[in-house]
Amino acid sequence: MTLLALAQLRRRPAAFAGLAVALFLLVATTTLFGSLFATEATAPDAVRRTAVAGPGLMVIAGAFGEIAVLVAFFVVVNAVGFALRRQHRELALLRTIAATPRQVRRLVRVQIAATALAVAAPGALAGTSASRLFLDALRRRGMAAPDLRVPLTPLPALVAVTITLAVGLAASAVAVRRISRIAPAAALTATATEQGRTGVPRLLAGICAAVGGGLLLRLAATRPAGELDKAGQAALLGSLVLLVAVGLTGPLAARALVAVLGAPARALMPGTGWLADAQLRGYARRLTSAVVPVALLVGLSATMMIMTRTAEHAAGTTGATSATDVWLRQAELALLTSFAAVSTINTLIAVTGERHGEFALLRLVGATRRQLLRMLTAEAALTTAVGVLLGSAVAALSTSAFSTAATGSPLPSVPAEACAWIVTGAAVLTFPATLGAGLRAIRGPAAERAGGGRD
Structure with a gap:
């Protein structure tokens, strides 16, 4: 062996x-x-x-x-x-x-x-x-x-x-x-x-992770203003635990979100948009695998960005932060973003690249390479949208807890331009990785690929 x-x-x-x-x-x-x-x-x-x-x-x-x-x-x-x-x-x-x-x-x-x-x-x-x-x-x-x-x-x-x-x-x-x-x-x-149902142990683990994340966020929200470093670490750790919960319970949430977000894709692209929507909903586990790294990238990056801006806002009234605090958060953001970006690229390439047999069967029943690329474009757009929504939800909960500790208000200071760049970055990673892996997966004779041939 x-x-x-x-x-x-x-x-x-x-x-x-x-x-x-x-x-x-x-x-x-x-x-x-x-x-x-x-x-x-x-x-x-x-x-x-x-x-x-x-x-x-x-x-x-x-x-x-x-x-x-x-x-x-x-x-x-x-x-x-x-x-x-x-x-x-x-x-x-x-x-x-x-x-x-x-x-x-x-x-x-x-x-x-x-x-x-x-x-x-x-x-x-x-x-x-x-x-x-x-x-x-x-x-x-x-x-x-x-x-x-x-x-x-x-x-x-x-x-x-x-x-x-x-x-x-x-x-x-x-x-x-x-x-x-x-x-x-x-x-x-x-x-x-693909197993059609999410197993009970996985659901229970997801619920436990969600509860654990909620407890960490409560801990962050109850920190005094003079302990923003501890509040920030608890909020960031809570966001990571919540993202683990998203990964465990993701097939349910992701399928529901695609059902809603897929409507515009079906309307704009009646053929390939419908096929992309059906593929994503039919393979919920695969969808979750692609969505979670995007949610990780958006959730962690947005949490760090918003916490930094909120801490800067709090410093104007309480003196609770300093230039060193801001620099540390920026350094931590750069490190975490690089990890999340690597995870996103690795996962999307793996998820798309393993579908060569599926693409070959679609070609055998009449789909052209251009239609498959349009389908992958629609899938990339839906994957990005679902990942951004899930990551944004986690970031909203985490930064609300941090803002409560820093300013006494659950409404954090949101740097809109920076958050827009985070969403753009998620799309920039998702689309090329998905389409690049897709181009490689659909090349070669369809009959050979459908029979299990590999590169």
């Missing part, structure tokens, strides 16, 4: 490219903030006692690292699921020729471990370099002691690689469970179908 797993990696490296990027980000992020912790922990007492602006290096590393690692974890879990979905047919064939569930799980574990180890060195190097750049930026702004230096120790990188392996293997155990547990005779059929 080890040799077979490595052969799969060599034969189809593109199928694991998105996973490699996600694992690289997790290694780099964990190394970055682990290095900052090591910097503070190994500094002499005299250096640690130096007065600085802002909350201090350990607090900054903890606050940034908490959210960034959670987002990176989200990206990795998503990428692992798609890496396995792209080889479900091969795994199903192994099951039909007597491969046991344990052997299938072992093959997947080897693939994940090999990918993680391949990106370990470059990820650790990038994280260490980023920690030095980040520390330099903090020193220039007086937020870290001038004599602090990132220590030359491999410990943060080793911890980061260990965490990344654990996350990847845990995600693969969940993702491979269905294909490894069903009967061999049903394995191939399972790769071509």
Whole structure:
């Protein structure tokens, strides 16, 4: 199984490219903030006692690292699921020729471990370099002691690689469970179908996540004005937990939103618009997979933007924020946006690219390439709209809680132009990723692609 797993990696490296990027980000992020912790922990007492602006290096590393690692974890879990979905047919064939569930799980574990180890060195190097750049930026702004230096120790990188392996293997155990547990005779059929109902355990997990997010937002709203940093972190963490709830309960919400938003598409494009609407509603799980990263991008970015503007507004009356607070939020926004953007691109390319058989069947019954591209354009527009609405709803709840703590009012200060740029950015990511992957998926002879041929 080890040799077979490595052969799969060599034969189809593109199928694991998105996973490699996600694992690289997790290694780099964990190394970055682990290095900052090591910097503070190994500094002499005299250096640690130096007065600085802002909350201090350990607090900054903890606050940034908490959210960034959670987002990176989200990206990795998503990428692992798609890496396995792209080889479900091969795994199903192994099951039909007597491969046991344990052997299938072992093959997947080897693939994940090999990918993680391949990106370990470059990820650790990038994280260490980023920690030095980040520390330099903090020193220039007086937020870290001038004599602090990132220590030359491999410990943060080793911890980061260990965490990344654990996350990847845990995600693969969940993702491979269905294909490894069903009967061999049903394995191939399972790769071509989608479960029509959202399972009770998934719904319960989604409800628990929603309740947890609500409790975090209540915690944020009850923070005093002098503890805006704690209110902001609670609100941001609450928004992330709510986005997890969206992912778990998404098939229900996304299908309902598409039913409403699909009406204009059906009216403007009677043929391809109707087909796009039917495809999205018929494959609610696939729709949720595409929508959640867009909601993550919009929700986190809008939450950070609006919280920053609200804090600036509060500073005019209470002095509750400062230039260092604003800079920290902007830096955190840039980091989280980059993660969300990577997740969006990876997911949309994977979701669209795996539909080559579906596109081939449509071509065989008379659809032209131009019609398929129009259908994909309509799908991209609906996906963007649903993702923006869900992300905006999460951002509205999170920033309302933060605004209550900062100003006493649940109505935050909204930077309309910045929010418009966030929506534009979501569209700029969604349309090229969807259409680019679609162009690749519809090329080649339709009869061969419908029969399961791959690039």
